[in-house]
Amino acid sequence: MPFDLQFLWTDRLIFLLIGSIVAFVVYTLRHEHLRVPWRQVARRPMAMAALVVLLAYVAVGLMDSIHYKPRLSGGADSETVYSNEVLSLLDAVAKPLRSRMEKTYSAPLAMQAHTMETVEYPDGRRVREYPRLLHGGAHLQDPAERAGDILSRAGAATLAGFGLWLLLVTGFLLFRHKRGEPWARTLGRLLRGEGDFPWRTVLVTVGGLIVLAANAAYLSLYYHIFGTDQVGQDVFYKSLKSIRTGLVIGTLTTLVMLPFAALFGIMAGYFRGWVDDVIQYVYTTLSSIPGVLLIAAAILSLQVYIATHPESFTSATERADTRLLFLCLILGVTSWTGLCRLLRGETLKLREVDYIQAARTLGASHLSVMARHILPNVMHIILITVVLDFSGLVLAEAVLSYVGVGVDPTMDSWGNMIVSARLEMAREPLVWWSLAAAFVFMFALVLAANLFSDAVRDAFDPRLRK
Structure with a gap:
């Protein structure tokens, strides 16, 4: 084969999440009471426009989640050798952006470098000027x-x-x-x-x-539409590669958070007594620990493990992916407490209603009551919280990367772009396009997520449902 497929941990979890979403859609289509609020969401023009934008981001993220190692050599009689570099389907599609490197900074749609250099001509003259780019606008003479x-x-x-x-x-x-x-x-x-x-x-x-x-x-075939960074890499390409990181942080963190919040929240409200006291003590204690300090301690511990066990990681991509997965786990473990409180309060109210009392009187087990009667009736709270927290988690990655405890510095992310732009903004002449590109892509994703989540909240919240 001309390539060797690679399945990173985040890739597996992403496709598992997609499978879960497909199963949820099938389950929803079979139940009228679930189809009704989704029809209300589908009637809102702004929500559907936001969904189209979100699907475009998801398509780019999925293309960047299909990884492989290209074949370097090998034939019928020789051993096949694959590269140590792990690429994605997006890298193959955007190969012109990835391969066209400049020396250093260049402005968006520019033909010349952003800083002056000493250029030596064939006749021996040395002139300080803005040199032409190697690729940007190279097809033009003037x-x-x-x-x-x-x-x-x-x-x-x-x-x-x-x-x-x-x-x-x-x-x-x-x-x-x-x-x-x-x-x-x-x-x-x-x-x-x-x-x-x-x-x-x-x-x-x-x-x-x-x-x-x-x-x-x-x-982008002829110019660098968002300019280039300090090492001459196309900023538009980096922005596209950062989409997957933002989506992974926003979705996989939720996948980690939901089991803790749903299980402990429903158990605390249903059993009450000492079970409620223990669970309250756990999430109150966890909420009292500064989240940034806990994340920093966990990430630094992981860095020490990676440095002392280099044989466990065959490529830099695997190391960066492991840190990304670990960051999702830590964010999930530290962010389930808010949803747990909401589910506990709602379960305390639901356990006293007539149909649950009747189920318990008829001999239904505690597990059956929680799974068949309480969980479906708190699903609207879970769904609303998930869609509302997505944008906050995407922004959290930028903040954590800014303070140095986010994703790996070698991984493309909007947070790392903002970190590098912090120093670039102090240059003379000003280098602003890295920050602008990260802002535009992050703003579009967060705005679309917020518009869609508002529609979901209005449709599923019983107090707002019409």
Whole structure:
């Protein structure tokens, strides 16, 4: 094979989480009482637009979660040798961005370096000037042609993206067209936004993403659209690679947190007495420990283990992935207390209602009552908390990396980009694009997550449900 598939721990957990989501969707489709609130979410245009953006981020993150080692040599009669470098499907797709390295900083869409250097000409002259980049704008002879070239290529990419979107809309109209109905009426229903599902908003959002992706893909073949960093690496490529890190922090931490919160919260409220006292003591004590100090101690302990056991890790990617997984575990262990308190309070109320008292009187076991009667009735609290905490966990990675206890410094993440931008902002001339790129990508993800979580909260909260 031309490659050797690699399954990192976070990759396994990501696909396990996807399988759990698919199972939850199937379970929801079979139960009307669960379909009703999700229909309410689906009727909100802003929520569906946010979901489209989230799915775009997830697609990039999944591409970056399929890892492999490329084959270096080997044939029919020789042993196959694979590289020690672990790449992903995103690396293969974005190979032009990964391979086109400059010497150092360059501004977005620039043709020249950001700092002056001493350039020696063939005739012996030495001149202080801004040297041309190796790849950015290398197809142009005169820097004065840059503005027109960028506009023409952006226009061509926009037209191509718009044409692709029109094909998508045409296919959608063919799918939605009713037999015997005039085409003008089918198009009118779409333009007016008729129906329970906001197809108009979804299609407009998809169109905007297609046009943006077309511009980014086409212009990045000729320019560094977000500039380059100190070592000459494309900032746009680093921003794309950081998406997986943000999604892993936001989702896998939840996967770790939920079992602790659901089990201990329901047990404390259902059994009360000494069980409640012990669980309250545990989460109260854990909440009293400063989270940053606990995370710092755990990460430093892991670093010591990695340094003393290098044989356990075959590549730098595995070491960075282990630290990322450990960070998710620590964040999950330290962040379940809030949801546990909510579930305990709700369970204290539910255990006194008539149908649970009747189940206990009829001889149902404690496990059966908690699993079949209490857990489904607190699921809305779990779901609301999960979607609301996602954006907070994405931002937490940036904060932890800023103080030096986040993900591995060799791993691409928005937090590490912000850390490096802290020093770049003090340079003269100012280097601002690394911070701006991290801000734009993080802002879009967090904003979409917040808009979608607001709709989920309104639909599932019994006090807000209409």
